[in-house]
Amino acid sequence: MGSDEVTTIDDLKKEISRFVTERDWDRFHRPKDVAMALSIEAGELMELYLWDRSPDREDLMDELGDVLFFLVDMSIRENMDLSEAFRRKMEKNDEKYPSSLVRGRDDKYTAYMGGR
Ligand SMILES: [Mg+2]
Missing domain, CATH: 1.10.287.1080 (MazG-like)
Structure with missing residues (x-):
């Protein structure tokens, strides 16, 4: 460990x-x-x-x-609370970068999110 x-x-x-x-x-x-x-x-x-x-x-x-x-x-x-900050941001990241749209891509999210 x-x-x-x-x-x-x-x-x-x-x-x-x-x-x-x-x-x-x-x-x-x-x-x-x-x-x-x-x-x-x-x-x-x-x-x-x-x-x-x-x-x-x-x-x-x-x-x-x-x-x-x-x-x-x-x-x-x-x-x-750093753990809370991390978890809250990860929730936003999950929304912002849905794996169904971004999997294997490294271009900026605006390229597939319509400029959001
Ligand atoms: Mg140093």
Whole structure:
């Protein structure tokens, strides 16, 4: 059993809150700044693949950890339930991308949804 199978989002929230609070960084982790940090870390993740590079596995783990940190931190700062946000969006995705229409296609959804 991998760690993902036993670690909850609440566990991650508690660990991030401990880390930030121990450093007295709560005052710096405003939603705007956390959103920016999340985007920057996503950029660092993309950079690993730039110019068809094959990312080093350790670097990839680091950037995934960074992205997850700020994603979960964002949900802390905005007091949102991340699982609920995910489930709600997945319901919308199921509606927006019905498998009967999109299976095997990678074009933009407006191509088959009449510009919706
Ligand atoms: Mg990083």
